[in-house]
Amino acid sequence: MKQSVLQLELEKSEELLGTEKFKKNVLGDISMKIRRKISELQDPPIEKCSKSSIIVCRLDIDAGIASIFHDILWCLLYSYYRNKTLLLFHEWSCYFRGDEDVKNTNFEPWESFMKPLSSSCDHKKFSNETLEVVPMKNGVFVRKMAAHLPKEFGSDLIKLVDSPMSWFHSHFMGYILRPQKRLIKHLEVFKKSLNFKHPIVGVHVRRTDKLHREAVYHTNSEYMIHVKDYYDKLELTQNVDHRLVYIASDDPTVMPQLIVDYPDYEFIGNSESSKLAEKDNTRYGNMSLWGALTDIFLLSETDYIVCTFSSAVSLKIFFIC
Numbered sequence: 001m002k003q004s005v006l007q008l009e010l011e012k013s014e015e016l017l018g019t020e021k022f023k024k025n026v027l028g029d030i031s032m033k034i035r036r037k038i039s040e041l042q043d044p045p046i047e048k049c050s051k052s053s054i055i056v057c058r059l060d061i062d063a064g065i066a067s068i069f070h071d072i073l074w075c076l077l078y079s080y081y082r083n084k085t086l087l088l089f090h091e092w093s094c095y096f097r098g099d100e101d102v103k104n105t106n107f108e109p110w111e112s113f114m115k116p117l118s119s120s121c122d123h124k125k126f127s128n129e130t131l132e133v134v135p136m137k138n139g140v141f142v143r144k145m146a147a148h149l150p151k152e153f154g155s156d157l158i159k160l161v162d163s164p165m166s167w168f169h170s171h172f173m174g175y176i177l178r179p180q181k182r183l184i185k186h187l188e189v190f191k192k193s194l195n196f197k198h199p200i201v202g203v204h205v206r207r208t209d210k211l212h213r214e215a216v217y218h219t220n221s222e223y224m225i226h227v228k229d230y231y232d233k234l235e236l237t238q239n240v241d242h243r244l245v246y247i248a249s250d251d252p253t254v255m256p257q258l259i260v261d262y263p264d265y266e267f268i269g270n271s272e273s274s275k276l277a278e279k280d281n282t283r284y285g286n287m288s289l290w291g292a293l294t295d296i297f298l299l300s301e302t303d304y305i306v307c308t309f310s311s312a313v314s315l316k317i318f319f320i321c
Contacts, residue, residue, distance in 0.1 A: 023160050027167075030153045034171045038076075041085055042118045042175070049121035055084040056131045057117075065292045069176060075134045076117070076172045077146035085121050087131070113293060115178040179297070186290070187297055194268045197244065199234060201227045202302030204295070205249035218308060220258055226306045227265070242266055246302055248295035270294055 044053070057075030059068055072088065079086035088110060110116070149157055149168055157164035179187070190196075203223050231243050247255045247269035258267050270291050299305060 026156060027160055030156065031171065038080065038175050041080065041083065043120045044085060046120050051130060053085055054087055054121060054131055055079050055082060056087050056089050056133045058089045058133055065289060071136060072176050073169065073172055074146050076176060078134050081145060085118050087121060088117050113180060113183050115180060183293065187294060190294055191298065196298065198303055199240065200244040200246055200302045201230055202246045202299040202305045203227065204299060204307035205251060205254050220254060220261065223306050224262060230304045244268065246298055248299055
C-alpha cells in the first residue's frame, strides 16, 4: 500500500528533527572543546605560570570601548593558537587604567567591571619588558592568523553553521565579557528601573563621530521598519500587549523623536549615556564606560536586535547573544 501524504510528511519531519538533533549534539561537543581549551590555557595551575607560557596583550590604542574589546579578541585568539596564557596590560587604554593610576583619575581597572582573563597567572610577578607581546602593531598578521578555524573541527563548522567564524569567535568574546558581580548588580537595578521586560526589541543607532568617517546616515524610520515587522509577525502567534523598544544611541535626540513619531510603541533606554557619548570631552570616561557596558549587555538580552555593523558595538552584541 502506498504511503499517505501525511505519513510521508511525518517521516520527513522526523528525519529533519533527527538532523537538527545531530547538529545540536555536534556543535555542543565542539563548543565544549573550545571552552575547555580556553579555560585550561587561561587558568593553568599556578606553578605552570612561567615567562615562557605567557603572552601579553597591550591596550595602547586610542579608540572606543567596542574597538578595545575587538583588540582583546584578536589577542585571545592569537594566544589560543599559540597555546599560551594571555595577560592584559591596560594601563594605556583610554578607558581603563592600572591600579596606581586609578588613585588620581576617574578611570577604573579592567577587573572592576570584568573578570580577569587569567585568575591564576599574575602579570605583576613578571617584568613587563621580559614578556612576549602579541604583535598588534602588525595587526594584519594577527588578524590573518585569527581568521582561520581550527583544523580539528573547522570543516564541521563550515557544514553546520551559516557563519562559522562568528560562531567560533563568540566563544572568545563570551569569555572576555564575563561581568563582575558589581556590574551584574548594576544591570539588574537598571533593568528594574526601566521595567525591562519581554518581548522587547533592541535598537542601536550609532551616529556622531561615525558619520564623519565611515558610516552612512540611517533615519529613525529605517530602523523602525524592522521593529514593526518583528512585532507584526509576533502577533500572528501570540498576544502582544505592548511594543517595547530599548534604544541605545550616542545621539540624545533619537529617543525623544521616536516617542513623538511612534506613539503606539514604548521606548526605554539610558538617556544620560546618550548625552555623555555625544561629546568628545565626555565620551571617554568612567561614567560613559558604565553607560556603554549597560547598553551592550541589555541589547544582548533583547529578543530581536536592529542595528548596523558600521559600529563595533553591534558586533559585540552579536557575539555575546
